[in-house]
Amino acid sequence: MSEKKHQPAVYRPTGLPHYDGNPLIEALPPILSDDDVARMILHSPLKPTEAERSLPAKLRVHGVNRLTDAVIPLEIHLHLEDIFSQLLRHGYTGRHPFHRDTVAMLHASSTEDIRHSGFKSSASTMTLVGLSGMGKTTALNAIARLYPQTIRHAEYAGRPFIQTQVVWLKIECPHDGSLRGFCAAFFAALDEALSVNQYSKLMTTRLNISILLQRIAQLCRSFFIGALIIDELQHLNSARVGNGKETLLNFFVTLSNEAGIPLVYVGTNAMVPLFSGVLRNARRAVGMGVVSFDRFSADDDYWRYLVQRLWEYDWTGSPEPLTTALEDKVYDLTQGNTDFLVKLLTLAQRYVIYEGLPKVSEAILQRVYNEQMRLLHKPIEALRSGDPLQIADFEDMMPAKDQIAQMMNFDTARRARRADLALISNINATSKREKANEPSANPMVPVSKSIDSNIAKEIAESSDLDAALSAEGWIDDKPW
Template sequence: MNNLDDEEYLTGYHCDAVYKKQVIPENQGNAFIEAIPDRLNAHKLYEALYSAPRFKGDVSKLDIEDRLALVQQIRKSFWLPLSGHFYRYRQYYNMIKIGYQSRNPYSPSYNRQYALGLDKVFNSGVDEEGRNIAGVNHTAEGFADIGLSGMGKSVTNKRILQLFPQVIHHKSYKGRQLTKAQVVWLHVECPSSKSVSQLSRNFFAAVDKALGSGSNFFEKFGEKAGTIEVLAQRMVKVANQINLGVLLIDEIQKVHRAHSGGDERMIEFITELTNTIGIPVVIVGNLKSLYLFKSSLANSRRAIPDSYVENITDRMVEGELNTNGEKAITEWDDFIEALWEFQYTLSRVPLTEEFKSQMYYHCIGIPDIAVKLFMHVQCQAIVNGGDERITQNLINSVASKSLKLLQPMFERVRRGESAVLIEFENKDIHWTEFNEYFKEAAHRVYVHGKLAQEHERAIQQKNRMSILEDLIAFTSKMSKSIEEAESIAQRVFESSNGMGDLNSMYQHVAKLVMESQETSTRSQTKNKVAQFPKLKKNKGELPLMDISDIRYIVKAGEQKKMSIEESLLDADLIKDPLEFNLL
């Protein structure tokens, strides 16, 4: 399909349109709205969202390895719907239907947009009343889900999206032909390359992934460069063609200001998708993404739809005693009680108020940290042997080691300095015991995904010589001699003692090789300049190299205003630094 096939894209199910009678007059007579399934009630929504480890047997009959494996299943399988998730589902459901109100496939004004041309409609913008030149006043809404890492924002939004069909296939509506595919939702993750251009490419690839074989939007639009305005225009055109219900842009904090043209340019890029053609947009990110809103939203309110909502996700609150000495029940109580059920130690320990308070103290109400800490405590209890009981001393001991880097910050939070949590986004949770295990393991251990990110330095430390060998092999593909390759690779490697960011090291050696070759070329040219007549320089012409040559790839990327990192990533020449084997 395209050169992004290896990327993972969130997908959902396809279905044929079944039209439902609508109570709200604004929703009646609109095939796109009537094809949306009925809203789930609270009970059905809970059943659809809840998930838990499926093991129901007697753990006392299992060996240590099986019980340790069950503990690892908790984080993968456990997910508890909370009150905020029900609100978010209603928000999505209403937003999708309202967004389609101004996009009735049989509306004359809506179809007038196609007659005028979507490019012309987009370039003309909207008038003071919010109408575009086709006379359409779009009803699209949008919201931002911003909050602390570990609160489950991305998982929540993904799970809710997958409750809706991703693609609805229309054939006829009330006796009239209607051969259209309606993409109800699309999930796009911001790229690690931090560029808006790569974000748009991810969008087109996600569209092709959703529609399946035969869709070639990436080939048509994704491989072309352009300004932010042009990229947004292409995305709007395709979103309109596929009748997109809502676009979710996840991990928005990855889009760096320097790559996006500034805070306000990024906000403009997102709001352009909403205002002119009427695409509801949801953006999700951690506290790092607050830079997008800190000044831009305050200074550019006229560009933000009136219906725009900002959701800031805070950590869970621990219940406090009231005047009668009774403790209020909070989401933290519901969460920890549900989590505590999944004990795979030989001795089950009931959850007491003391355990609740102790767990909250160490994780300060962040669910992801609570789950990890609970897993680590169980693993330690099982490895210690004996009756394998979870105790307060064991929780304190594991937390003091596993959360060592976070505890000073958490202590400031306990003193009331909540603003310090923004620093949390710049900290990597360092799970000391697992890192030591990786370094000391005599057998082969494969680490992928998020777990690999959490233990990257431990993995990297054990693989220092393999990293150097890979770095030399990579450099030799660009260099004229193996001696030069070894020299450059060794210099970059030793500058960080082999513990620097791996992608940065690849970029650094590529830059040094290019500089070395340019210096060599200038020297040779200077020595021979008197021997040859001057030739007219062809601007923009690449040197004669094979297209697979890394020098060619980097040079070609420069002409497209791409960084070395973006060029190498685009050509799939930089490996995932986290997928190393521990020997």
């Protein structure tokens, strides 16, 4: 849980006349400079020291996982923060909690009442779109954490103001794109933000979807939600029931227009067609702009900077300086995708450490790609082709998240199996030698083949365990 999750309101004038005097805006953190944003977003895990690099392999591989925690601010992060800051604050200008039209909107019991309340929404939208693995969600999470999620108000300018303000709420569109799944995700996220267990209980009732959506709209108004972030929006393409897709998209538009809630759409390129069918949806999706997370080109300065920073996290025995040849190889095997970059560097270091090799080389990067990243070959080859038609199918080529997790853990499991076999074999051999020197009280059944520790070691280091065991007669495939 973020230390900024709940905060009491502290009011700070901004110096901007259309912001000052609005407690919902003055309670937000100060508007940040680019330097402040970069400093606050940056997350640099501890880099390995010489002492850490000299630790046993079993310990060093734990350090490699720190590489996945690094967040390196880039130009796109600064652009994203600037737009999000404007979206949030401008969205509150039309919802001054002491203005008559806002109060009327809050107490409206129907859409018709809202339309006659005099309330005019100042909400807009922003859209984050791009290929999987380009850091959209990571970047947005880092930006959102610059703000407290909830602010508790008690008094403003000498007048009572008892209010809980939810600055941002992030939900993930359900995999099946269902309306009920969306409602459940919203209520769960709101409970989490408020540290309560109240609104999720609405899903146990027999309320129909229409009533649940009305309840969501009312809660968005009541808690003055500053921005509703909807991640993985491309999942709406999976909606199968009736006109659920159109119903939810229209609900988003209504939420922005009538409740004044700014929206942040996040998804892969597959979500773009969702907005092409309805003009007002397309217009709303553009809003304050589209932030596109495209893959980096090989000569992009920010890509080189990112690779250089991540290359510093090297737990191998003899860290290799990053040469132009290594940079070229890294790009060829990742095609400018940041997630693929982290996976390649992580797997390569694990391989070097487990095999007792001195450093990461071009050959090792290629071998790791060939043997351990096979699941990603098709999408990477699509990017490498430069063919727009193949790249358009990138998301369909991507394996499921659980498959990728298995890919990342396969090498660890394989090494553990080999290590366990060597350990058990050596223990068995030692035990047999000890027992051979002891007097036997009972006759023993002779075995046809003894276990030699040297043979066990060779088998343990074999790339094909089953074949090696069969060759030594430890596995008999013949029928009994």
